[in-house]
Amino acid sequence: MSLRTFILGLSASFGIAWLAVIVVPYFKMRDMAPIQLSEEADGKTGIFYPKRTGRVADGALVYAENGCYLCHTQVIRPTYAGNDLYRADWAGLKEDADRGDTRRETNAFDFTYEKFAQIGVTRLGPDLSNIGRRVESLYAPKADPAKWLYAHLYNPRYRPELRASACPSYRFLFVEQTIKGSRSVDALPFGGTETTELVPTSEAKALISYLLSLKKDQAVPAALNFSPAKKDG
Helix, strand or coil, X not given: CCHHXXXXXXXXXXXXXXXXXXXXXXXXXXXXXXXXXXXXXXXXCEECCCCCCCCHHHHXXXXXXXXXXXXXXXXXXXXXXXXXXXXXXXXXXXCECCCECXXXXXXXXXXXXXXXXXXXXXXXXXXXCCHHHHHHHHHCCCCCHHHHHHHHHHCCCCCHHHCCCCCCCCHHHEEEEECCCCCCCCCCCCCCCCCEEEEECHHHHHHHHHHHCCCCCCCCCCCCCCCCCCCCC
C-alpha cells in the first residue's frame, strides 16, 4: 500500500464519520419546521411544542459548567441501537396514573429552544432525560422533589434508593449562613447548627430547576413516534 493510498483511506474514514455525525445532523436540525398534529393519528390538531418549564436556561449552564454531561446522557436511543426504552423509567413511566405508558424514544424536537443539546458523553450515571419525572413520581412522591435533589447534590453517597451512587458531592453549591430571626424558607433540613442554616446558592437553585424540567416523555405526534410496540419490563 502506497503512502498516498493510506492517506486517502485515512481521510475518507474520518471524513465519512465527520459527515455522518456532525454535518448531516446539523443541516437536518438547524431549521426544523414545526410538526403539525393530526386529528386522525394524534387525536388533536395544532402544533407540537416541547415542554420548557422552570428556570432552566441558567440551570443548563450550571449543568454544563460542572461537567454533568460527562457522566449522564439525555438520549433514549432507538431500539435498534440499545434497550433504553425498556430500562426502568429512563424513557418515561411505564405506569403513569393519568397517562398510562409514557415511555418513548428521544427525537430532535426534544432539544428545541435549547442553546446546547446536553446529549452527554458517557453513562457512568443513569440517563437524565426524565429525571424530573422520576424524582417527582418515584424517588420523592410524598416529599418536596427539589429538597430531594438538594440532598442528593450535597451528599450523593446517602441515597438508599439509588444504591451506590458514583456522583461526586457538590457541597460548594451550598452555603452556611447565620440564622437571623426565623429560618429561611430555602433552608435545608440537614446541615447547619443551632445558629446557622444550610441554604442553596443561586447556581444550585438554577440547576435543580433545570433537572426538574427534564420530563421528555410527553406524547409526540405520530409522525415522530418511531418506538416499536412496548413489551413488559
